[in-house]
Amino acid sequence: MTKTLLKSAKRIVVKVGSSLVTNEGRGLDEAAIAHWCSQIAKLRADGREVIMVSSGAIAEGMKRLGWTTRPSAIHELQAAAAVGQMGLAQMYETKLRENSLGSAQVLLTHADLADRERYLNARSTLLTLLKHGVVPVINENDTVVNEEIKVGDNDTLGALVANLVEADAYIILTDQKGLFTADPRKDPQAKFVDQAQAGDPALEVMAGGAGSSIGKGGMITKILAAKRAAGSGASTVIAWGAEPEVLVRLSQGEAIGTLLIAQTQKNQARKQWMMDHLQLRGSVTVDAGAVSKLQSVGTSLLPIGMTGVDGDFSRGDVIAVRDAAGSEIARGLANYASSEARLICRKASSEFEKVLGYAAEPEMIHRDNMVLSKIS
Numbered sequence: 001m002t003k004t005l006l007k008s009a010k011r012i013v014v015k016v017g018s019s020l021v022t023n024e025g026r027g028l029d030e031a032a033i034a035h036w037c038s039q040i041a042k043l044r045a046d047g048r049e050v051i052m053v054s055s056g057a058i059a060e061g062m063k064r065l066g067w068t069t070r071p072s073a074i075h076e077l078q079a080a081a082a083v084g085q086m087g088l089a090q091m092y093e094t095k096l097r098e099n100s101l102g103s104a105q106v107l108l109t110h111a112d113l114a115d116r117e118r119y120l121n122a123r124s125t126l127l128t129l130l131k132h133g134v135v136p137v138i139n140e141n142d143t144v145v146n147e148e149i150k151v152g153d154n155d156t157l158g159a160l161v162a163n164l165v166e167a168d169a170y171i172i173l174t175d176q177k178g179l180f181t182a183d184p185r186k187d188p189q190a191k192f193v194d195q196a197q198a199g200d201p202a203l204e205v206m207a208g209g210a211g212s213s214i215g216k217g218g219m220i221t222k223i224l225a226a227k228r229a230a231g232s233g234a235s236t237v238i239a240w241g242a243e244p245e246v247l248v249r250l251s252q253g254e255a256i257g258t259l260l261i262a263q264t265q266k267n268q269a270r271k272q273w274m275m276d277h278l279q280l281r282g283s284v285t286v287d288a289g290a291v292s293k294l295q296s297v298g299t300s301l302l303p304i305g306m307t308g309v310d311g312d313f314s315r316g317d318v319i320a321v322r323d324a325a326g327s328e329i330a331r332g333l334a335n336y337a338s339s340e341a342r343l344i345c346r347k348a349s350s351e352f353e354k355v356l357g358y359a360a361e362p363e364m365i366h367r368d369n370m371v372l373s374k375i376s
Contacts (some may be wrong), residue, residue, distance in 0.1 A: 005235050005261070007253035009168035011049045011130070013234075014040075015158035016173045020241040021056035021088070027063045028056065028087055032242070034095045036173075039247040040135060041099035048251060049130045051165065053138045053158040054092065060084030081142035092137045102134040107141040113160050117316035120333060120369075123164050124361070130165075155225040163232040166266060166368075170229040171250060172222050173241030178258030179219060181206050198230035198260040226260040233266030235259065280331065282311020282338055283320035284364060291323050294330055295372065300363040301332070303344040303352075313338045321365065332370030335361040 016036065023029040040050045058077060061084030062070065071077055089105045096103040106126065112118045129136050140157055155172060162170040182190040196203055207220035219238075226236035239246055239257025250256055286294070290305030301321060313319055314337045321330040336344065341364060343355050349362035 005259070006169055006237065006250045009251065010047065011051075011165060011167045012043065012169045012171060012247075012251075013051045013053060013158055013162040013165070013167045014171045014173065014247065015053040015154055016055065016241055017154070017175065018055040018059040019175045020173060021054060022059040022063065025059050025063060025068075028060050028091050030091065030095075033091050034098070036241075036247065037092070037095035037099050037101070039245060040096070041101055042248050043251055044101060044133070044135075046251065051126065051130070051136045051138065051161060051167070052092070053154055053161055054088065055139070055154045057081045057084040057088050057139055058142060060087050077142065085139065085142075088139070089137065092135075096135055102132075104129050104134050104136050106136050106138045108138060108157065108161075109141050110157075110160070113164060115316070117314055119164065120316045120335070126161075126165050153221050155221040156228065159225040159228040159234075159236075162229045162234045166232060167229075167234045168266075170226070170234045170236045171247065172225065172236060172238045173246065174222065174238060175241065176219065176238070177240045178238050179203065179206060179223070179260075193258050194255065195259045195261065198236060198262050199227040203260070223260075230260070230262035230264060233262050233264050235262045280311075280320050281313035281317040282309070282334075283322050283328075284309050284341060285322050285324065285326075286329075288324070291329055294321065294370075298367055298372070300367040301330070301365040301370065302349070302362065303336075303341070303364045304346060304348050306341070306345045306364060309338055309341045309345065311338055315340075319365075321370075328373045330365075330370050330372045332365035334365060335363055 014036070019025070020032060021029060023032070040052070043050050058070070058080045061080030061082065064083050064087065065080060067080070071080070093103045108122060112122055126136050138157070138161055140154060158170060158172065177192065179193040179196070180190040181193060184190040193206070203223045204220065207218070207223045222238050226238070229236050237250060237257050237259050239250070243256060246256060284301070284306045285308040286301065286305045287307050290301065293299045293305070294301065307324070311319070313334055315334060317334050318331055319334045320328045321332070323329055334341070340356055344352055347355060349359070353359040
């Protein structure tokens with residue numbers, strides 16, 4: 001199963017924890033970061049897309065500020081994040097550049113991924129970066145968002161990013177070999193779990209609390225993150241970050257760490273999310289030609305095929321696509337608000353800038369963000 005899942009993965013999200021990035025709080029581990037960046041370069045050369053979710057900003061800030069204990073005051077955590085983020089971004093930029101790769105720092109909050117319009121903006125940015133061969137390095141925006149510091153963790157953030165870009169696999173690199181039936185540092189009888197189903201309640205019973213004074217997470221956050229990532233069809237591997245060539249070996253199908261298998265296929269998860277869980281805010285009516293292309297070829301919906309717009313919706317809302325008789329033939333995420341959609345009805349994408357004052361996506365609904373309705 002490991003060989004099939006990881007060897008075929010084309011888009012991979014990798015998360016590394018604070019203890020690994022900062023060598024247990026002693027400052028950024030240049031050798032470790034260089035090792036991961038060289039592996040990312042090998043994955044890129046093999047045709048893979050990689051997004052890095054890296055902890056370490058607060059830990060690096062603590063080191064630079066001379067603090068040995070993680071503070072509890074929000075303003076001190078924010079200050080540490082602000083100081084540490086500079087060094088963290090610079091280190092990744094340097095080491096990725098040494099491997100002929102560009103990098104981009106992306107700071108996200110849970111709010112960015114909960115709001116549909118901001119969600120689509122973040123998705124578009126990340127996919128554009130990947131298209132141009134740039135490696136996004138993502139962290140929580142701990143500098144300004146109180147809630148992120150209080151309840152956020154990068155294991156969860158990595159899972160949200162995996163869902164956001166519809167990753168094939170989520171790899172969590174940590175200071176443990178993987179999941180054990182109990183904490184192996186306390187229980188010599190603990191057995192290693194090489195494979196399980198993501199979301200199995202028994203896994204949460206096995207996982208303990210935070211294992212480091214530097215980071216915020218623990219095995220429990222990784223188990224819950226794997227469960228979240230599985231919702232969009234991404235399986236998760238939890239592995240030791242210091243394992244030689246761990247990313248390359250995993251991509252070659254080698255069994256390393258704990259594999260938590262997603263039970264939901266990617267397309268099934270997206271269909272369920274579109275069809276059952278989001279409230280429709282409006283609809284667009286399309287001509288017979290657009291109906292034919294959507295149903296027979298599965299193309300994106302272009303505004304030139306739209307004849308009308310109903311409702312009051314924003315970019316990122318789920319809307320219905322209806323034929324002339326009013327029957328729903330599809331639904332998906334709108335790239336334009338209803339007010340904009342009315343202006344670009346029957347218009348070619350080349351006319352968007354003249355009509356709207358700017359040119360964004362050429363589609364009203366991209367095929368990746370659309371699901372066809374069942375034909376009754």
